[in-house]
Amino acid sequence: MYIHHTLQRYIATALRDFDVREHDIHLEHPADFMHGDYAINSALIYARNRGIAPRELAEQFVQELTKDMPAYLERIEIAGPGFINLFLARPFLQSTLADIIADSVHYGRGSLLSGKRVLIEHSSPNLFKPFHIGHMMNNAIGESLVRTAEYVGGDVIALSYPSDISLGIGKAIWFLLSNGGKEALAERATLHEQILLLGSCYVQGVRAFDDTPEIQSDVREITRQIFEQEPTPAYELYTLCKQLNIDYFIAITKRLGSHFADFIFESEAGVRGQDMVRAHTPSVFRVSNGAHIYEGEQDGLHTRVFINAEGYPTYEAKDIGLLAIKFERYQPDISVLITDHEQKEYYKVVLAAAGNIAPVWRDCSVHVTHGRMTLLGQKMSSRLGGVPTAVELLDTLRSDVYEKNTDASDDLADAIALAAIKFTILKTQAGKNINFDPDQSLSFEGDSGPYLQYTHARIQSLLTKGEGMGIHPRIDGALSEEVLLERMLYRFPHILERVIKDYSPHHLAHYALEVARVFNSWYGGTKILDPENPHAPYYLGLAQATGIILERSLYLLGIHAPERM
């Protein structure tokens, strides 16, 4: 149990005669340390209903709270219009530092999601199309939520939903088949080059389809063969290409720090969804102009087509099938889906329809949306191929790292480049658009991933040097003058709960920045490894605890914290 839980319970118990419920106690960290470590505004809120002056009620509250004050509290004050400010006692703060060091990589683990199965779908790729920076955005948020949900006790299953079937893919296969087929692929030496070839087949196939109507029936025939899984050369080539794309997807998401427990393919969901929709017509869906539709107006939404007049499932039906497979296979308590916010209204209709088939599909689903990335002020679109792929962007940033640090290994350069990109994405609240200006957003200075990594690496260096000098980190013993850092580190577990509550890792990103800033500011004015100073072991312990919090924060953001840089 962490301090915010303990405190909340204590306050609720102390104030039970005032009918203040635990749930209604809002513990917040005041912006200014002068206002204590925690503040509650309960007196302000409750005074309204009672017709008492807020400060007067606050005084009654404080009287109860101080009657038998626990040791972890130093004092309680009333401030402003009736805030109650709580100051944690320094011995408590120091015991927390000791806990952090003792628990190390387990510090902050919690029970918020204990016993809950949490499904998180993210990074769903369009096979045959490049993994571009929009996918990186989805991946960064998804991976961070996966790690954080796991950290607070969830039984988390990460999965991805690759789009493996479409007319567009038929176009790509047609083009490749007409331009060398399997042999053309075999000429490419690496997986990366093969993927580039497939990407260009996609673009050229789409163009050929639009420009030369004569080929359209051939393309449709190939697409049909793929759909029906007929053992033709086209289907055989498709199977090969699909596997290459999956291999590539696994490789790139691994480089980004993700792995998936399962893939559910669009082709699979399509079949399932189509059956599902037909089985629930006319109870849920209705046939109109030959198409199976769901009339969203009954839920204040709009009508969408689930099976088109030609009898093919649309994305809507596939999403129904996907829900069916997810809940059948995993029985999740919470099923999180991460997409860009263009799909927000769309997905409301899907969930409304789904809720009429099985209420849990709707009630246990959470749709987390992220904004769109704009690059240099231009709206991104994967269609024309003008958008950098994840690999291109990463490699570009890596060369910037080498410029700054000529000794950097490939792994280190990759870790720093990734940190820059991921942090840019994660410091913004999920749901908002992100302006992606490589020159500015991806800076290695200031509010950035590399800043956090640098601070962490610097602490590791201190620890190594301290070891050599015979200074060992120690929290007990002589107290120094108070260091602001002590009032920052214990907050970590509380922040994780907010990340999960809001499904937005940006809380953690900003917290980590604040920790790093406070540390650097202290470091700038204090000599830590001073053999003459009796407080040196304590200082080093404080640095060590800070290093742990930074490393854990970075880990939960999906960012690697190098020992040295």
Add this chain to the structure above:
RNA sequence: CCUUCCGUAGUUCAAUGGAUAGAACAGGGGUCUUCUAAGCCCUUAAUGUAGGUUCGAUUCCUACCGGAAGGACCA
């Protein structure tokens, strides 16, 4: 036309209805014979407009202005 989302320093982002709206970048000025200068210290600068609710509004409500996304057989 309808629905949803978004308007905060020059720029990129914070602020769970709270206390003096915080950072970073850019600009200006300092700082390495001393633990990693990817750092630190100082400095200029912001809530689209008009109302309303509240002890208190960047946050909630209404209208307007501006931007984005979605709105039946595309994905």
